[in-house]
Amino acid sequence: MAKVLIVAEHDGAVLNPSTAKCVACATAIAGTEIDVAVLAASAAAVASDAAKLDSVARILTVENAANEYALSAILAPQVVALADGYDYIFGPSTTFGKDLMPRVAALLGLNQISDIMSVEGSHTFKRPIYAGNAIVTVTAPTGKPVVATVRTASWQAVDATNSAPVESADIAVDIPSHTRLVSVESGQSDRPDLQTASTVVSGGRALASSENFDIIFALADKLGAAVGASRAAVDAGYVPNEMQVGQTGKIIAPDLYFAIGISGAIQHLTGIKDAGTIVAINKDEEAPIFEVADIGLVADLFKALPELTNAL
Amino acid sequence: MEKILVGLKRAIDYNVRVRVKNDGSGVETDGVKMSINPFDEIALEEALRIKDRGDASEVIVMSIGTDAAQQQLRTGLAMGADRAILVDAVDSIDPLSRARVFQEIVNREGVELVILGKQAIDDDNSQIGQMLAAIWGRPQATFASKIELNGNTARVTREVDAGLELVDVDLPAVISVDLRLNEPRYVKLPDIMKAKKKPLDQIPIADLGIESSSIIEDSHFEPPAARQKGIIVDDVAGLVSALTEKGLL
Numbered sequence: 001m002a003k004v005l006i007v008a009e010h011d012g013a014v015l016n017p018s019t020a021k022c023v024a025c026a027t028a029i030a031g032t033e034i035d036v037a038v039l040a041a042s043a044a045a046v047a048s049d050a051a052k053l054d055s056v057a058r059i060l061t062v063e064n065a066a067n068e069y070a071l072s073a074i075l076a077p078q079v080v081a082l083a084d085g086y087d088y089i090f091g092p093s094t095t096f097g098k099d100l101m102p103r104v105a106a107l108l109g110l111n112q113i114s115d116i117m118s119v120e121g122s123h124t125f126k127r128p129i130y131a132g133n134a135i136v137t138v139t140a141p142t143g144k145p146v147v148a149t150v151r152t153a154s155w156q157a158v159d160a161t162n163s164a165p166v167e168s169a170d171i172a173v174d175i176p177s178h179t180r181l182v183s184v185e186s187g188q189s190d191r192p193d194l195q196t197a198s199t200v201v202s203g204g205r206a207l208a209s210s211e212n213f214d215i216i217f218a219l220a221d222k223l224g225a226a227v228g229a230s231r232a233a234v235d236a237g238y239v240p241n242e243m244q245v246g247q248t249g250k251i252i253a254p255d256l257y258f259a260i261g262i263s264g265a266i267q268h269l270t271g272i273k274d275a276g277t278i279v280a281i282n283k284d285e286e287a288p289i290f291e292v293a294d295i296g297l298v299a300d301l302f303k304a305l306p307e308l309t310n311a312l
Numbered sequence: 313m314e315k316i317l318v319g320l321k322r323a324i325d326y327n328v329r330v331r332v333k334n335d336g337s338g339v340e341t342d343g344v345k346m347s348i349n350p351f352d353e354i355a356l357e358e359a360l361r362i363k364d365r366g367d368a369s370e371v372i373v374m375s376i377g378t379d380a381a382q383q384q385l386r387t388g389l390a391m392g393a394d395r396a397i398l399v400d401a402v403d404s405i406d407p408l409s410r411a412r413v414f415q416e417i418v419n420r421e422g423v424e425l426v427i428l429g430k431q432a433i434d435d436d437n438s439q440i441g442q443m444l445a446a447i448w449g450r451p452q453a454t455f456a457s458k459i460e461l462n463g464n465t466a467r468v469t470r471e472v473d474a475g476l477e478l479v480d481v482d483l484p485a486v487i488s489v490d491l492r493l494n495e496p497r498y499v500k501l502p503d504i505m506k507a508k509k510k511p512l513d514q515i516p517i518a519d520l521g522i523e524s525s526s527i528i529e530d531s532h533f534e535p536p537a538a539r540q541k542g543i544i545v546d547d548v549a550g551l552v553s554a555l556t557e558k559g560l561l
């Protein structure tokens with residue numbers, strides 16, 4: 001039986017849903033036994049979340065004050081110490097996993113596969129390249145562990161009906177002091193999370209100011225939706241960076257996506273390729289967004305949006 | 313500090329609509345515009361600004377690839393880099409070997425800061441910086457949107473899923489840059505002329521003791537699943553009923 005180690009993503013208190021998607025990817029490989037590693041300052045809460053994930057054999061916890069916040073230079077040697085005997089070492093292709101997993105791979109003297117979207121065989125996977133304009137089938141060498149990130153938008157989280165055993169792993173590694181967290185600034189909000197919300201309303205450059213974005217938030221509130229944005233809207237300072245959707249922002253797969261005043265550049269479309277239904281509102285009927293939209297409305301957003309919000 | 317090393321990858325220009333070849337052997341590159349990976353231009357701009365402020369004395373640009381990459385290195389020299397290194401290798405060389413090439417050059421040159429793009433927009437890998445930092449045993453600050461140097465440390469603002477993270481990293485270090493870090497300068501004609509005289513050294517990869525091969529095999533390329541073209545509704549009422557019909561409201 002092939003052994004898989006998944007590095008859990010969490011914020012110290014709650015397990016990130018990306019982990020359940022990595023588990024889903026691991027189950028697509030025939031005959032695997034799946035362990036989840038929780039590296040934290042105190043791991044109990046996150047470990048008990050992870051233990052509920054279906055198909056997971058056991059949770060390994062590593063508690064260390066240095067793990068209070070996820071810094072790859074600190075986590076990577078610990079993951080390497082845990083990795084012994086595993087055939088696959090996976091993390092999510094969120095900024096957490098993208099930062100960590102190549103460091104883990106290189107410490108192991110291995111390459112890393114980024115953004116697994118499907119499993120084609122024990123060492124063969126599909127992944128997107130060129131901002132999703134091409135899909136390539138890649139084969140990793142056999143006889144060596146496969147280190148990879150899992151493209152979260154391609155996988156449905158496994159259910160949480162399990163109760164896997166939790167064990168603390170005893171590892172001794174030197175923790176470097178050359179990398180130190182200063183602070184984290186995140187736009188605290190009680191809105192649904194952009195990466196997991198079933199409905200997302202995104203605004204683009206056309207919103208023209210951060211005040212005008214209020215009409216995007218108003219629609220999102222009506223729909224119980226998360227709010228996203230194009231790069232142009234983020235660059236212009238209308239909304240913070242964590243709201244950017246696309247090649248350099250978040251790759252999402254909501255059931256329903258609204259692109260409002262967004263032209264539909266390939267780099268933006270990369271982020272929404274897996275959305276269920278795409279709705280576009282744009283005053284330019286030639287806008288490329290209409291080529292991918294399931295429902296398009298050619299209109300001035302400043303007129304159409306309040307109307308839509310009122311109609312709901 | 314003495315030297316900053318910047319990686320410039322030759323990649324299909326970001327404005328090109330990339331197409332997969334009919335036989336699935338790769339993507340169409342014939343007659344396609346090639347440029348510096350856009351993130352790498354930002355990396356170079358940042359290195360030049362650090363030098364302009366007097367915090368570094370030399371900016372070296374480096375590419376791993378075929379002769380064709382000379383073009384991108386010349387552009388980098390025209391932007392203001394002092395000299396260029398081209399390590400000859402096949403374009404399909406695997407990421408870990410590329411990180412090892414960077415490590416060799418870092419050692420030879422005594423580089424204290426490596427600035428790379430956060431990802432190459434062809435492979436979309438986002439790996440080299442992290443791998444180099446790992447084998448070098450040094451800090452990494454990926455996805456940077458702001459870099460402040462204070463003596464021997466760099467305070468880097470990183471764009472992460474949660475928002476903005478601030479980290480202090482001791483030098484030497486590897487930083488990979490995101491799009492909001494800066495606006496790269498335009499190259500002026502006299503600079504292009506001047507760049508022709510700047511040194512561009514070519515080193516065969518074998519001289520670094522590294523093999524140029526692809527370890528992860530790309531066996532087949534295909535276009536992504538196409539989305540069906542949808543409907544256009546006349547007005548907001550039409551939109552609401554279309555959504556209702558689909559059971560989305």
Ligand SMILES: Cc1cc2nc3c(=O)[nH]c(=O)nc-3n(C[C@H](O)[C@H](O)[C@H](O)COP(=O)(O)OP(=O)(O)OC[C@H]3O[C@@H](n4cnc5c(N)ncnc54)[C@H](O)[C@@H]3O)c2cc1C
Pocket residue numbers: 203204205206229230231232233244245246247248249250260261262263264265266267268271281282283284287299300301302326350351433491
């Ligand atoms: C390497 C790289 C990575 C990138 N990564 C990303 C990324 O992750 N995400 C991303 O989004 N972009 C990304 N971009 C940028 C991308 O190429 C586009 O520039 C960007 O998506 C444009 O944003 P926009 O659609 O909001 O603005 P624009 O392209 O300016 O479009 C605005 C749209 O609003 C419409 N409009 C204007 N006024 C109104 C109105 N009153 N009512 C209705 N419609 C109106 C216009 O018709 C137009 O279609 C990247 C670019 C590069 C080079």
Ligand SMILES: Nc1ncnc2c1ncn2[C@@H]1O[C@H](COP(=O)(O)O)[C@@H](O)[C@H]1O
Pocket residue numbers: 318319320321322349351352355374375376377407410427428429430431432433435436437438439440441
């Ligand atoms: N062949 C190459 N030559 C020069 N720099 C490279 C090369 N490949 C990657 N890089 C650098 O590493 C960064 C990240 O690339 P990647 O990890 O391949 O997505 C790029 O933005 C470049 O700065």
